[in-house]
Amino acid sequence: YGTAMRIGTNHGSLSDRILSHYGDTPLGMVESALEFLRICEDNNYYNIVLSMKASNTQVMVQAYRLLIQKMQEAKMNYPLHLGVTEAGEGEDGRIKSAVGIGALLEDGIGDTVRVSLTEEPEFEIPVAKALVERYAQRSIHSPIPKVENQKSEEIVNQQSSIVNLGYNPYQYERRKTIEVLNIGDHNVPRVVADFSEKQSITPASFFAVGYNYSIPLDKWNLTDQACDYIFVGNNKINFETPGTLGLIYNSKTWKTLENKIRCYPLFTVSEYFSSDKKSEELNFISVTIDDILQLSNIPLFQLSNVALVFETTNEHGMAEQRRMFIELMQKNISVPVIIKRNYIDLSEKNFQLHSSTDIGTLFLDGFGDGIWLSACVNASTNKKQNSSSKNTNATAFGILQATRTRISKTEYISCPSCGRTLFDLQETTAKIRKRTDHLKGVKIGIMGCIVNGPGEMADADYGYVGTGVGKITLYKGKEVVERNINSEHAVDALIELIKKYGDWVEKETVNY
Known part of the structure; x- marks a missing residue:
């Protein structure tokens, strides 16, 4: 039919x-x-x-x-x-x-x-x-250089050969890089916040990116989503910053600093190779695809203490930046890379979706040692309004969480409502999130019914599944541990289960 x-x-x-x-x-x-x-x-x-x-x-x-x-x-x-x-x-x-x-x-x-x-x-x-x-x-975008010296190689468990891209698109493996300070090698991907467009930077500015200053204790408190670096551009900082935070300056401004502790320069390619003053610890170099095609011929010893910052203005920016990574890998250049994207004239919703697509794809391919997002809305008007620093920072950490390259919070695997749902999913998810959102790295599945629930939450550490009207069954991994719990007691029972298996920590209370 x-x-x-x-x-x-x-x-x-x-x-x-x-x-x-x-x-x-x-x-x-x-x-x-x-x-x-x-x-x-x-x-x-x-x-x-x-x-x-x-x-x-x-x-x-x-x-x-x-x-x-x-x-x-x-x-x-x-x-x-x-x-x-x-x-x-x-x-x-x-x-x-x-x-x-x-x-x-x-x-x-x-x-x-x-x-x-x-x-x-x-x-x-x-x-x-x-x-x-x-x-x-999307078909209208700047051309991306083809991969040169193409040759075929056999991929493990594949019957056909593919172009040698330098990585396996069927299996996650992080690109191997050297370690420069705390970037690359075994380190989690670093998050860079962009404050370069701010008129002034105060301690309160840092609240949006995970640093809260406690006046009574006279110290900084860090959240699990505290960024690792802040690009301040040409701004000067006149107060004591958190000891775990690095500041990135435009190279000309960096050279004028009297105190360069935890301060690092951002160069263009030409600035870097012509500069007589560089950081002995860490230098950032902003590069485009044209720069990368030329950088591949530069001896590695000239790129010591360097992290590259990949930039693109291509409409198909993800593919262009992927091509940049392929070039590095084919030339065996193991310098760490920060993936940077600038978004102009986007709503906050579209900024979140576009950046997640563009940068998330690269992290799924095993590329990237850091993420740097910059966003402005209403850029076509006389008043350019910066996207919320808090939203931008949360999006960066959210991308790393979604690609499972850096875990900074609890993950919830919860289904949409359907006719089989045996409890109010949204209300129950909110209750569970309120009690457990501080359990960094724990994955909790919240499923409305037994039909698809256990299978679709198979990746979760703990499961909360509706098995009858007003009845909940709890899982540890794929195994049932408690059946038919009355729904009014089920969230408490879930907390006790998490405690039983040693994944529970108490929420910290911080006085500001």
Whole structure:
């Protein structure tokens, strides 16, 4: 009758047979889908859409990429439905959705999109539209240099060879770099806040980026989302700054500083190689793709104590910056890199979605030792208004959290409401978040029913699942630990379970 069917593989619900062969992996997800696809084709049924369901953006993106590669080998060409399952709520859900869906859209992958938020359904559509509308004019962008000296190499567990990109798009591995101060190598990606457009900088300015000054204690208190560096441009700081914070100055201003402790210069390429004064600890060099193509011929000893800052104005900036990383890797240049993006004339909502797509994609590929976001709204008017420093900083940390490259808060894997939901998801999620949002690194699944819940929250450390009207079952990982708890006591029971397994810490109370 012309009816279409979607074959969707769930990361947490693979069969025992698939798990024994491939494990709980993107390849296992792909093989599971292909198994059902072959059954359909054997029965001359081809009206099919495929999807790879995972709340982990790394797994989700790798699965779709692998699926395309496997379909090409088998001469298949089925449409793909994209979505990060159980993405959660609020800014976390939007950032995670943009990272996963956007990474695929950036590479021209995907035919339909679903954004899954623990909110009213009508709030999902605007996010999905904002993600896809960006590509209406994407074909119009500055050309990106092709990869030179292309040659093929066999990728492990792949039957066909691909162009040598210097990295494996099917498996996460962070680009290997040297360590410069606290950037690169084993260090978590660093976050740079941009204060260069501020008229004045005071201790209160630092509150928005995670540093709170306690007057009674006369000391700085750091939150889990305290940035690592602040770019102050040509501003001068006339007060004592936190001991863990680095300040970045334009190189000419940096040279005039009497006290250069925890202060570092930002050079252009020409400024750096012509300067007779550099930091002995850390120098930032702002580079474009043209600079990178020339830098690849510079001996490594001239780039000691350097972190590159990747800049782009290309409409397809993600692809251009990825090309810059490929150039470094092909030339075996292991200098750490801060990924920087400037956004002009965007709403706060679109800034969040666009930056998550652009930079999140690169972190999923294993690129980047830091993130630097700068945003201005209403830039076309006479009064340029800076985007909220707090929002920009939260977005940067949210991108790192969504790509699982730096964990700074609790992660919630919660489903959208549907007809099977056995409790008020939004209210319950808010209650759980209020009690647990300080548990850095803990992943909590909040599922409305037993049908898909356990499978779709398989990546969670703890699970809260509706199993009947007014009844909740609690999970530790994939294992049931308590069944049919009355809902009015279930949140308390979840807290006790977290304490039992040693993941609970008390909230700190700080007096300012």
